[in-house]
Every structure is written in structure tokens, then in C-alpha cells.
Amino acid sequence: MTQSKHTSPLDGLFTRQASGPLAGIVIADFSRVLAGPYCTMLLADMGATVIKVESPAGDETRTWKPPVHEDQSTYYLSINRNKSSIALDFRDETDLETARAIAGRADVLVENFKPGGLERFGLDYDAVSHSNPDVIYASVTGFGTKGGAALPGYDLLVQALSGLMSLTGAPDSPAYRAGVAVFDVITGLHTAIGILSALHERGNSGRGQHVEANLMSSALSGMVNQTAGYVLSGQVPTRMGNEHPSIYPYEPFRTAEGDIILAIGNDRQFLRLCAVLGAEHLPEDPRFAAAADRSHHRGELRPILQELLAARSAAEWFDVLTDAGLPCAPINDVQGGIEFAQRLGLEPVVQVGHGDRTLPGIRNPLTFSKTPVSYDLIPPGIDEDRDAILDWLNEAT
Structure with missing residues (x-):
């Protein structure tokens, strides 16, 4: 894995106490809601420095209540630990220049705007890679960049369109969604795999690249035996309640x-x-x-x-x-x-943060024998780290 070209200026800047396998890697997180933030949180747990770039209104999940923890959305808290926040209005030229500067210094940029949505701000892959040629630029969409580019990328829509809901529920019941936004999570995992693979390749070639993932493709891949069963046999699977089509009991x-x-x-x-x-x-x-x-x-x-x-x-x-x-x-x-x-001794609940700023969270499922994951930063408030991020940018000029 290649190390960041920005390691020295980052030492101690965002108060990370991480020594994980991605320590020193800088991620500009322009994503919101679930798939992108889940991906970047996992990478942050592994030591990456993640700068969460939000609109002045903040990530939508900040308002998704209940449930709450001290009046904060638990949805937001569940996927945004180990990050630093800066709020930027791309319609403001100064803020836009700050966004471009962050993108220009990052090892990785993650975004989930509608395809083409960042072009008018000069934050699309072509523009960012022109000034930062070794950037790993990861785009998450709902349905790709071709015929589905204009479709809104909500997990529930993908559960319906992919066929998953046709498989969920009893044979005589209505179709049901899964109890969690499963394809957002799977897409976040796929995106993390893509980013790690591209970082590895960059270490060999010195070149960045554009990584793309979408919910629909992740859904069809994640449905594994059901989608493959149709493609290979022509048999359309149906709802079987809690039964398995191939195994009994x-x-x-x-x-x-x-x-x-x-x-x-x-x-x-x-x-x-x-x-x-x-x-x-x-x-x-x-x-x-x-x-x-x-x-x-x-x-x-x-x-x-x-x-x-x-x-x-x-x-x-x-x-x-x-x-x-x-x-x-x-x-x-x-x-x-x-x-x-x-x-079972799996210790699923961890304490996130340190000192007098802590809250409980769910453990990252990975363990590393030499470079453990860390939970040193609680999810940030909107724009909480603006001064530190601007100082970091100024050190480079």
C-alpha cells in the first residue's frame, strides 16, 4: 500500500491517535447519507484522515430522528466517527476554492453526487485529476452513469428494482424491504475494496484512477445465488418466506x-x-x-x-x-x-473518542495483528474542524 505524500503536514493536526494500516492517507469525503460515509468510516477506523465536506445544512442524516443520543441522530452517529468536518457552500467562491484545495491535496476523494453534478464546480474526476494526478477518485451512484444516470439512488428503490423485495416475505404476503439499507452497505463495502485496490495499484505505478460503484450493480452482485440462479437456469426465484430454495431443513x-x-x-x-x-x-x-x-x-x-x-x-x-x-x-x-x-467475547460495543468526549459505537469487524483499528474521534459537529483544516491547507502554500 502506498503511503500518502501528505504525511508530514498532517502529523497531529486533526488529533488522530491512529496507527492503523491507512495512517497518513488523506480522504476528502464529499459523500453523504449512507453508502459513501459508511465506506469512509471504515477507512477512517483503519487510520485514514477523513475530511468530511458538508453543505452548510449538513449531511441529511443529521436530521434523521428518532432514535437519538443526546438529541443527535443515531443514524448520523453510526457512520461518521473518526472524521473531521468542514461546511462549504460551493456557490461561494471562497468556499469553492477551499473545496478544490482539499481535493487537490487528498489521496482519495469519495463522492455520491448525481453523475455530472460536480462538473460545474470543477470537482469532477477530470478536473481534480488534472491538478492531482495520483488521486484515487471514487464515485458512488444509484444506477451508473449511462441510462440510469438521472435516477435517484435510494436503497429502497434499488431493493424494488433489483428484485430483492420480490424475494422477501412469505409466498402469500406483499413484497417487503430488508430491515436495513442493505445495498447501501454493500455498495459502501464494494467502494472501500475498490479504493484499497486502487491505492495498492498506485503504489506500483504511481498513478491514480477513477473508481466507480453503483447500488444497482452491487445489488445484483450481492444477491449472489438468486441472480446467478436466474442467469444460469432461466428460473425466476420467488418469495419463500424463511425457506431456502436449495437446502432443507x-x-x-x-x-x-x-x-x-x-x-x-x-x-x-x-x-x-x-x-x-x-x-x-x-x-x-x-x-x-x-x-x-x-x-x-x-x-x-x-x-x-x-x-x-x-x-x-x-x-x-x-x-x-x-x-x-x-x-x-x-x-x-x-x-x-x-x-x-x-x-462470545466479540466485544461488539466500543468507546469512541477520548477524554470527556466519548460515546458508544459498534466495533469495526476487522482486526489487524500489527496495525489495529482505532476509535479516537467522535462524529464531528457541522463545520467543527474548519480552522484546523484551513491551517493544514495554508501549510501547503
Whole structure:
């Protein structure tokens, strides 16, 4: 990975205490809402210095309430730690020159304006790369830069247009969106991968490049077996509720108290499940002997398993089946999910910030043995770091 050409002037300027693998890399974050900010937060956790460039009104997610933490939007707080903020009005010539100066000194620029939206400000890829030829310029759009360039890039629209909603819900229910903006998150991850790859290539060639990601392409890639299944077989997948089209048993089952998920992925696991349930005869039945047979005859196997699982509670079955090495899970709410991760020692909740400026956050999922991630800056207020950023720019002149 190439190091930033701007390391020395940044030392201590934004009070980062980071020593992660991206320490010294400067990212100009012109993005807002979710996909771009999520991407840049992950990179900031890994040590990058991220300058969040906002309009005077601020990132929209600052106003997305409830829920709140001390009257601040938890949505905004969830994706903007480890950043510094400056508010710039591109219609003001002085502010616009500041934006151009930030872009001109950054190693990476991330933006999610509509295609062509930054051209009139001289902040598009051609303009920025002319003055900063080794910049990695990452653009996030909803539907690409061709026929979908004018379409608004909202995750819910992509869930509908990609086909995901047609797969979510019971067979006889309306289509449902996922419970989180899943394609914004996937696109943010794809963008981070693209940026890291381009930084690696820049280290070899010394050249920057334009990285592009869009929600629609990320959706079709992220739907993996469903989209590939259609392309390869011509079969259009449909809503199956909590069932899996190719594996059985792989769904929730009622117990004496609560539901439990079974995720039996192969014949060995099915043999073990039947032994634990006291139903050793089931694998001898030709309808259930092999995975494809169980999938085809799920309507006959389901009530048999349901009757056996009714003997204990979900919590009891979780212990028994887990001890037998079988994949299963009770259905937690979000609180239960975090508490379960805590019991496993995953330490999902971290303290962000230092001194008297801290708040809880969710741990970055990556660990590094030599260059750990850090959580040294709480999400910034609007324009909170203007003076420090302007000082940094002035040091270069």
C-alpha cells in the first residue's frame, strides 16, 4: 500500500491517535447519507484522515430522528466517527476554492453526487485529476452513469428494482424491504475494496484512477445465488418466506417456547440431527435420505420435525443442538444479538473518542495483528474542524 505524500503536514493536526494500516492517507469525503460515509468510516477506523465536506445544512442524516443520543441522530452517529468536518457552500467562491484545495491535496476523494453534478464546480474526476494526478477518485451512484444516470439512488428503490423485495416475505404476503439499507452497505463495502485496490495499484505505478460503484450493480452482485440462479437456469426465484430454495431443513421451527432456526446444510448434519431428536429412522426414508430429496419433500418432512421440536424450548434446543455441533439459533432482537456477541467475547460495543468526549459505537469487524483499528474521534459537529483544516491547507502554500 502506498503511503500518502501528505504525511508530514498532517502529523497531529486533526488529533488522530491512529496507527492503523491507512495512517497518513488523506480522504476528502464529499459523500453523504449512507453508502459513501459508511465506506469512509471504515477507512477512517483503519487510520485514514477523513475530511468530511458538508453543505452548510449538513449531511441529511443529521436530521434523521428518532432514535437519538443526546438529541443527535443515531443514524448520523453510526457512520461518521473518526472524521473531521468542514461546511462549504460551493456557490461561494471562497468556499469553492477551499473545496478544490482539499481535493487537490487528498489521496482519495469519495463522492455520491448525481453523475455530472460536480462538473460545474470543477470537482469532477477530470478536473481534480488534472491538478492531482495520483488521486484515487471514487464515485458512488444509484444506477451508473449511462441510462440510469438521472435516477435517484435510494436503497429502497434499488431493493424494488433489483428484485430483492420480490424475494422477501412469505409466498402469500406483499413484497417487503430488508430491515436495513442493505445495498447501501454493500455498495459502501464494494467502494472501500475498490479504493484499497486502487491505492495498492498506485503504489506500483504511481498513478491514480477513477473508481466507480453503483447500488444497482452491487445489488445484483450481492444477491449472489438468486441472480446467478436466474442467469444460469432461466428460473425466476420467488418469495419463500424463511425457506431456502436449495437446502432443507433451513428455516425457523416452533418449539415449546419460541422459535429456533435450523440450518442443516449436508447429509452428515441431518444424520446427527435425527440422532439428537431420537428419530434415527428418518435418514433411511428415501424421501429424506439425500439433500435434494429433503428439499423436494420438505412439505412432508416439516411436520415431522415440528412435532419432535415441540418437546423443548428454543433455549433448551439451542444448547442441546449446539453441543452436538449442529447449526441452529434462536431468533434474537437487536439487543439480544449484541448481548450474544458480548457473551462470545466479540466485544461488539466500543468507546469512541477520548477524554470527556466519548460515546458508544459498534466495533469495526476487522482486526489487524500489527496495525489495529482505532476509535479516537467522535462524529464531528457541522463545520467543527474548519480552522484546523484551513491551517493544514495554508501549510501547503
